[in-house]
Amino acid sequence: MFNNLLQKVNNIKQTFSIKDLENLCGVKAHTIRIWEKRYNLLSPNRTNTNIRTYNLKNLQKLLNVTYLVNSGYKISRISKLNEQEINEYVRSIVSDNSTKNQAINSFKISMLNYDLELFLGTYEQLERKRNFRQIFVDVFIPLLKEIGLLWQTDTINPAHEHFITNLIKQKLLLNIEKLQYSKPTKGDKAFVLFLPENEIHELGLLYINYEILLHGYRAIYLGPSIPLDSLPSMLSFHENTIFVSYFTIKPEKDNITKYVQDFNKVVCADKTSEFWMLGKQIMHISKTSASNHRYFDSISALISDL
Numbered sequence: 001m002f003n004n005l006l007q008k009v010n011n012i013k014q015t016f017s018i019k020d021l022e023n024l025c026g027v028k029a030h031t032i033r034i035w036e037k038r039y040n041l042l043s044p045n046r047t048n049t050n051i052r053t054y055n056l057k058n059l060q061k062l063l064n065v066t067y068l069v070n071s072g073y074k075i076s077r078i079s080k081l082n083e084q085e086i087n088e089y090v091r092s093i094v095s096d097n098s099t100k101n102q103a104i105n106s107f108k109i110s111m112l113n114y115d116l117e118l119f120l121g122t123y124e125q126l127e128r129k130r131n132f133r134q135i136f137v138d139v140f141i142p143l144l145k146e147i148g149l150l151w152q153t154d155t156i157n158p159a160h161e162h163f164i165t166n167l168i169k170q171k172l173l174l175n176i177e178k179l180q181y182s183k184p185t186k187g188d189k190a191f192v193l194f195l196p197e198n199e200i201h202e203l204g205l206l207y208i209n210y211e212i213l214l215h216g217y218r219a220i221y222l223g224p225s226i227p228l229d230s231l232p233s234m235l236s237f238h239e240n241t242i243f244v245s246y247f248t249i250k251p252e253k254d255n256i257t258k259y260v261q262d263f264n265k266v267v268c269a270d271k272t273s274e275f276w277m278l279g280k281q282i283m284h285i286s287k288t289s290a291s292n293h294r295y296f297d298s299i300s301a302l303i304s305d306l
Contacts (some may be wrong), residue, residue, distance in 0.1 A: 008050075016054045018044075018157075023109060023155045025061065025066045032062070039079035041065065056113075063105050064090050070101075099129065104143050111147070111156065112162040121168050122168075132175045133214070136207055140168055144203065165203060172206045176213060189237035194222040194231065196259060199250035204279070206300060208244060211299075215306045228259075231248035231267045243267065246279045253284035260285055260293070268292055278302055 035041040042062065044052040064086050068078050076214045076262075078086065098271040101148060103122050126135050147164060150156045184190075191212050193205050202224050212219045220237060235241055240263040243263075277285070278296040287295060296302040 001002070007182050014056055016059055018052050021054055021059065021062055022153045023150055023153050025062045026064055027062065035075060035079070041075075041079055042210040042297045059109075061086065067088075067101065069278065086166055099126070100138050100142075103139050104129075104146070107139070107143050107164065108146070108150075111160050114163050115158075116167070121163070123171065132171070132210075136170060136172070136210075139214070141299075144168070145164050169203060172203065172210060176206070176210050179210065179213035182213075184218045187218075189240040189242055190218040190220075191242050192222065192231070192234045192237060194226040195245060195246045197225050197227055199223045199246075200249060201246070201248040205244070205246040206229065208246070208299060208302060211303045213306065217306070228262060228266045231263075235267070235273060240273075242274045242276055244276045247277065248253070249281070249282035251281065253281060256281050256284050257286045264290070264292075276302065 016024070018032055018286070021027070021032060027306060032042070036044070042054065042058050044054050044058060044267075046052060049168065065075070065078055067090055067181065068086065069075055073089070078089075103126055106122040108119060109115065110122065123135070125180045126139060144165070147156070147161055152160050163243055191209075193209050193212075195202055195205060206221070210219045218238065220234065222234075232245070234243070249257065260275070260277070267273070268275060272292075274292045274294060276294045276296065277303075278299065282295050285295070287293070294305075
């Protein structure tokens with residue numbers, strides 16, 4: 001299935017450790033070793049110190065084998081197939097549900113090899129069966145979670161992460177622009193979306209902006225690193241203005257409660273506007289019973305309240 005996805009030979013990421021394969025394919029290193037020894041599934045190279053190293057062809061095969069195993073095939077049966085047969089089996093069982101997993105694998109390979117064509121081709125295939133909301137929720141969100149784990153385990157570097165997240169951001173901006181040509185259909189409230197100073201992780205907030213527009217509300221998207229003292233002017237935007245922010249790394253856990261307090265003093269002193277917050281840093285807020293504060297543990301939870 002992935003034969004046509006791994007043809008570029010001059011890309012940066014061509015050699016993988018067994019730990020990389022574990023992180024990328026979701027198969028424990030111990031299991032990979034067993035498959036190698038018992039079924040001769042992969043043929044890694046070895047360093048002078050006898051450490052396994054794997055190439056892109058090994059990664060391709062393991063992704064396909066993992067897909068078949070997760071689809072109910074026995075590894076003993078798979079091991080008797082040649083690579084062409086493995087690819088044919090994968091193609092034969094691809095369904096709408098499995099398209100998601102195939103796309104995530106394709107996007108990961110695109111990221112590892114800085115392969116723009118692969119990203120665009122995979123996205124175009126998804127567009128034939130899914131709308132943008134389905135693509136983002138079913139594919140991009142799980143992909144971004146995996147990327148976070150891959151970055152934490154040093155399987156990828158910041159360049160890989162920036163490459164793929166900027167491509168996803170482009171698709172978000174394109175779909176947001178399409179919605180911006182339509183006049184809002186709901187006038188009972190409006191939204192101002194921003195990130196605090198030094199916070200640059202905006203994909204989550206951008207998607208919330210997309211959903212707000214999709215639901216028919218007015219929205220102003222201010223973007224990353226907005227000083228608090230620039231926000232009071234937004235109160236004239238609508239008589240019922242809701243501020244939305246996403247705290248991924250900023251403010252730090254020791255400062256975030258004070259940040260919320262300062263927001264109330266500087267922006268919402270009259271308590272007529274609401275402040276909706278989400279992101280992993282909100283767990284460190286000393287939450288109050290303030291009626292204008294809302295905390296959401298996920299994007300979907302916020303969307304359900306629109």
